[in-house]
Amino acid sequence: xxxxxxxxxxxxxxxxxxxxxxxxxxxxxxxxxxxxxxxxxxxxxxxxxxxxxxxxxxxxxxxxxxxxxxxxxxxxxxxxxxxxxxxxxxxxxxxxxxxxxxxxxxxxxxxxxxxxxxxxxxxxxxxxxxxxxxxxxxxxxxxxxxxxxxxxxxxxxxxxxxxxxxxxxxxxxxxxxxxxxxxxxxxxxxxxxxxxxxxxxxxxxxxxxxxxxxxxxxxxxxxxxxxxxxxxxxxxxxxxxxxxxxxxxxxxxxxxxxxxxxxxxxxxxxxxxxxxxxxxxxxxxxxxxxxxxxxxxxxxxxxxxxxxxxxxxxxxxxxxxxxxxxxxxxxxxxxxxxxxxxxxxxxxxxxxxxxxxxxxxxxxxxxxxxxxxxxxxxxxxxxxxxxxxxxxxxxxxxxxxxxxxxxxxxxxxxxxxxxxxxxxxxxxxxxxxxxxxxxxxxxxxxxxxxxxxxxxxxxxxxxxxxxxxxxxxxxxxxxxxxxxxxxxxxxxxxxxxxxxxxxxxxxxxxxxxxxxxxxxxxxxxxxxxxxxxxxxxxxxxxxxxxxxxxxxxxxxxxxxxxxxxxxxxxxxxxxxxxxxxxxxxxxxxxxxxxxxxxxxxxxxxxxxxxxxxxxxxxxxxxxxxxxxxxxxxxxxxxxxxxxxxxxxxxxxxxxxxxxxxxxxxxxxxxxxxxxxxxxxxxxxxxxxxxxxxxxxxxxxxxxxxxxxxxxxxxxxxxxxxxxxxxxxxxxxxxxxxxxxxxxxxxxxxxxxxxxxxxxx
Amino acid sequence: xxxxxxxxxxxxxxxxxxxxxxxxxxxxxxxxxxxxxxxxxxxxxxxxxxxxxxxxxxxxxxxxxxxxxxxxxxxxxxxxxxxxxxxxxxxxxxxxxxxxxxxxxxxxxxxxxxxxxxxxx
Numbered sequence: 001x002x003x004x005x006x007x008x009x010x011x012x013x014x015x016x017x018x019x020x021x022x023x024x025x026x027x028x029x030x031x032x033x034x035x036x037x038x039x040x041x042x043x044x045x046x047x048x049x050x051x052x053x054x055x056x057x058x059x060x061x062x063x064x065x066x067x068x069x070x071x072x073x074x075x076x077x078x079x080x081x082x083x084x085x086x087x088x089x090x091x092x093x094x095x096x097x098x099x100x101x102x103x104x105x106x107x108x109x110x111x112x113x114x115x116x117x118x119x120x121x122x123x124x125x126x127x128x129x130x131x132x133x134x135x136x137x138x139x140x141x142x143x144x145x146x147x148x149x150x151x152x153x154x155x156x157x158x159x160x161x162x163x164x165x166x167x168x169x170x171x172x173x174x175x176x177x178x179x180x181x182x183x184x185x186x187x188x189x190x191x192x193x194x195x196x197x198x199x200x201x202x203x204x205x206x207x208x209x210x211x212x213x214x215x216x217x218x219x220x221x222x223x224x225x226x227x228x229x230x231x232x233x234x235x236x237x238x239x240x241x242x243x244x245x246x247x248x249x250x251x252x253x254x255x256x257x258x259x260x261x262x263x264x265x266x267x268x269x270x271x272x273x274x275x276x277x278x279x280x281x282x283x284x285x286x287x288x289x290x291x292x293x294x295x296x297x298x299x300x301x302x303x304x305x306x307x308x309x310x311x312x313x314x315x316x317x318x319x320x321x322x323x324x325x326x327x328x329x330x331x332x333x334x335x336x337x338x339x340x341x342x343x344x345x346x347x348x349x350x351x352x353x354x355x356x357x358x359x360x361x362x363x364x365x366x367x368x369x370x371x372x373x374x375x376x377x378x379x380x381x382x383x384x385x386x387x388x389x390x391x392x393x394x395x396x397x398x399x400x401x402x403x404x405x406x407x408x409x410x411x412x413x414x415x416x417x418x419x420x421x422x423x424x425x426x427x428x429x430x431x432x433x434x435x436x437x438x439x440x441x442x443x444x445x446x447x448x449x450x451x452x453x454x455x456x457x458x459x460x461x462x463x464x465x466x467x468x469x470x471x472x473x474x475x476x477x478x479x480x481x482x483x484x485x486x487x488x489x490x491x492x493x494x495x496x497x498x499x500x501x502x503x504x505x506x507x508x509x510x511x512x513x514x515x516x517x518x519x520x521x522x523x524x525x526x527x528x529x530x531x532x533x534x535x536x537x538x539x540x541x542x543x544x545x546x547x548x549x550x551x552x553x554x555x556x557x558x559x560x561x562x563x564x565x566x567x568x569x570x571x572x573x574x575x576x577x578x579x580x581x582x583x584x585x586x587x588x589x590x591x592x593x594x595x596x597x598x599x600x601x602x603x604x605x606x607x608x609x610x611x612x613x614x615x616x617x618x619x620x621x622x623x624x625x626x627x628x629x630x631x632x633x634x635x636x637x638x639x640x641x642x643x644x645x646x647x648x649x650x651x652x653x654x655x656x657x658x659x660x661x662x663x664x665x666x667x668x669x670x671x672x673x674x675x676x677x678x679x680x681x682x683x684x685x686x687x688x689x690x691x692x693x694x695x696x697x698x699x700x701x702x703x704x705x706x707x708x709x710x711x712x713x714x715x716x717x718x719x720x721x722x723x724x725x726x727x728x729x730x731x732x733x734x735x736x737x738x739x740x741x742x743x744x745x746x747x748x749x750x751x752x753x754x755x756x757x758x759x760x
Numbered sequence: 761x762x763x764x765x766x767x768x769x770x771x772x773x774x775x776x777x778x779x780x781x782x783x784x785x786x787x788x789x790x791x792x793x794x795x796x797x798x799x800x801x802x803x804x805x806x807x808x809x810x811x812x813x814x815x816x817x818x819x820x821x822x823x824x825x826x827x828x829x830x831x832x833x834x835x836x837x838x839x840x841x842x843x844x845x846x847x848x849x850x851x852x853x854x855x856x857x858x859x860x861x862x863x864x865x866x867x868x869x870x871x872x873x874x875x876x877x878x879x880x881x
Binding site: 008009012013015016043045046049050052053054056057058059064220222230234259 | 770771772773774776777780813815816817835836843844856864865866877
């Protein structure tokens with residue numbers, strides 16, 4: 001209907017809408033706490049406003065209209081005629097969620113209508129100004145700045161497709177009624193759906209050929225950037241024209257104000273164009289100019305046509321001619337939002353600090369898949385140029401040496417820069433959680449404070465995207481089960497409100513993301529009892545055994561009925577572990593009874609690159625992620641012993657279960673005189689993987705395996721080696737599981753060691 | 761002689777839409793995301809027309825218009841407001857310096873028509 005409904009803009013709109021919805025949500029979340037923070041309120045309002053405008057422009061009227069309800073409430077808050085309370089925030093947040101659902105459904109091609117329930121609630125808010133609103137019960141009409149949107153807010157959205165424009169037109173009409181300009185739109189303009197603010201009133205009129213028009217532009221016309229001559233040219237297009245003016249009104253040269261328009265004109269025009277068309281020519285002048293039209297009737301008399309447009313009422317442009325242009329408008333002061341611990345400030349809502357110079361670096365959007373391709377190619381380029389360095393030794397190459405070295409340097413820089421492109425601040429993830437925690441706290445009746453630390457830490461985009469669900473899982477567990485109700489906390493001498501801390505930071509070449517609570521802590525006694533009952537640990541295992549807490553990540557361990565017994569820990573935690581493993585990360589848990597629990601994800605900086613060990617077995621070369629290898633020891637012809645029917649080998653006196661890659665791959669051929677053992681950790685237990693030879697360290701760019709190979713668990717990808725050959729990347733953890741070692745590992749005697757840790 | 765139009769709007773889809781409507785070899789459209797960026801462009805660039813949104817971060821549309829009028833080179837620059845606000849929501853003094861006002865959603869024909877009129881030949 002209105003604007004362009006072109007799909008090209010739609011796609012762009014959806015993307016933009018998602019960002020605006022995030023800003024809107026963050027803004028709403030903080031609205032209560034940051035009352036009086038004008039800049040914050042402005043940002044929040046603007047998110048709704050921009051969304052409305054953009055939706056209208058791409059022809060999504062239902063969306064625009066629903067957004068208008070949210071915007072109107074925010075506008076009232078901004079105008080100071082409505083006080084923020086949590087009920088208002090809840091309504092706004094729910095409306096935002098519905099709006100998000102509308103956007104997503106629209107983009108998926110099956111639009112859902114606006115929620116009439118929420119529309120009603122938003123309208124109710126507008127009708128009843130908050131407690132501190134100016135005592136006007138007068139149906140909200142008394143609030144001057146916000147009035148236009150309030151009474152004329154959209155109809156109860158019964159027909160969801162009801163276009164927004166009528167509401168706006170009504171708003172302006174009611175407001176414009178101060179000015180006696182009745183028929184606002186010409187027929188043509190109404191048809192074009194352009195709503196011209198300064199449009200001339202239109203009288204009824206036929207098409208009598210001869211007109212006489214008196215035209216007195218306002219004194220500030222030039223200062224508004226308009227030249228009257230354009231008007232004459234346009235009139236001339238309608239028919240023969242004669243223009244007269246009285247130059248006498250122009251003052252002598254030494255008194256003249258060159259920026260002022262002194263002249264007025266009389267225009268004789270013969271045209272069959274209708275009055276509306278003639279009026280439209282003057283559309284730039286209706287604000288402060290006088291345009292009067294006469295038409296000659298059959299007897300040759302001049303009759304005034306239409307309303308005397310703006311002669312008195314509208315031409316009272318308050319400023320006298322000498323007023324400096326645009327003086328009343330002061331540039332708004334942009335306050336820097338106080339930096340807070342809580343995560344706020346998604347990229348676009350980041351508080352504009354005063355010291356920040358005007359941004360000169362622009363951002364562009366790229367397709368994520370293209371970026372991934374680029375990362376792969378850049379990695380390949382680096383490998384190829386490394387490979388090329390091999391010819392350096394040839395005497396014939398001497399003169400190209402410099403070029404070769406430059407090539408290598410540049411390729412590496414390209415690779416590193418490209419990898420950086422995939423990194424996003426973890427804030428994109430963390431900023432979701434204040435809302436999650438608020439909702440959960442609301443529902444559970446607990447008081448919870450959320451602290452966020454290190455949200456600027458950067459991580460691979462994919463990791464940030466996929467870490468959301470595991471974190472929500474942990475947070476929900478913490479709120480539902482780990483944190484005590486206020487009364488119980490006070491009894492234990494803890495602060496009333498529970499605290500959840502999300503933090504991110506670097507640990508060597510990994511990033512650690514922690515989800516911590518100060519709740520009850522894990523109940524080790526119960527975990528160990530459950531573990532024994534399920535046959536996961538040997539009877540008599542001490543609750544202090546470091547492997548005990550890691551049991552909560554085991555799939556079989558988490559059953560619904562363990563919820564209360566274990567403070568909810570263990571519910572679906574295997575899902576969390578699997579998700580983190582899939583990101584080549586680890587999850588560990590640290591817990592002190594009565595003090596709290598911390599889950600720690602340790603994640604690679606990037607998923608595109610791994611540091612690996614190049615190994616050889618039975619003639620094949622494989623890459624093993626370095627992160628999975630704790631240690632390498634040589635097997636000097638040592639024989640494996642059998643313990644519990646499984647091959648084991650003594651490493652510095654400790655009996656370690658062993659998996660032979662040769663056996664696993666069913667490779668024949670002569671055994672090398674000396675094998676190597678890669679020690680990895682599986683379910684808290686050390687396991688050795690025997691390979692033929694260690695070839696060295698490599699930094700590998702991971703290429704994913706084709707669709708058909710996804711089920712091959714033992715390989716997590718492939719990479720191109722320096723000599724151009726392709727090598728598979730081994731997943732030691734999957735290998736160990738595959739060798740059926742995992743099930744029985746629990747029966748092994750406990751090893752010594754620190755925390756329980758799961759490394760894939 | 762090609763004309764330069766500066767367009768300020770914090771909505772990328774609106775920027776794109778306007779740029780698309782104005783795609784014409786004779787027109788060069790510089791799209792920026794806020795008032796401050798528009799102002800810095802205008803300080804260094806000859807410009808024939810400014811299109812601006814009102815609600816924008818850093819410097820809003822009205823602030824931009826006021827600042828532009830203070831630049832000697834742009835004292836007479838035509839300024840077209842593209843906003844979902846109605847002009848009647850603002851006092852006439854505040855609207856000073858604004859040449860014209862189009863309320864979103866904007867009909868493409870209408871936008872082009874205004875622009876034709878406002879660009880000096």
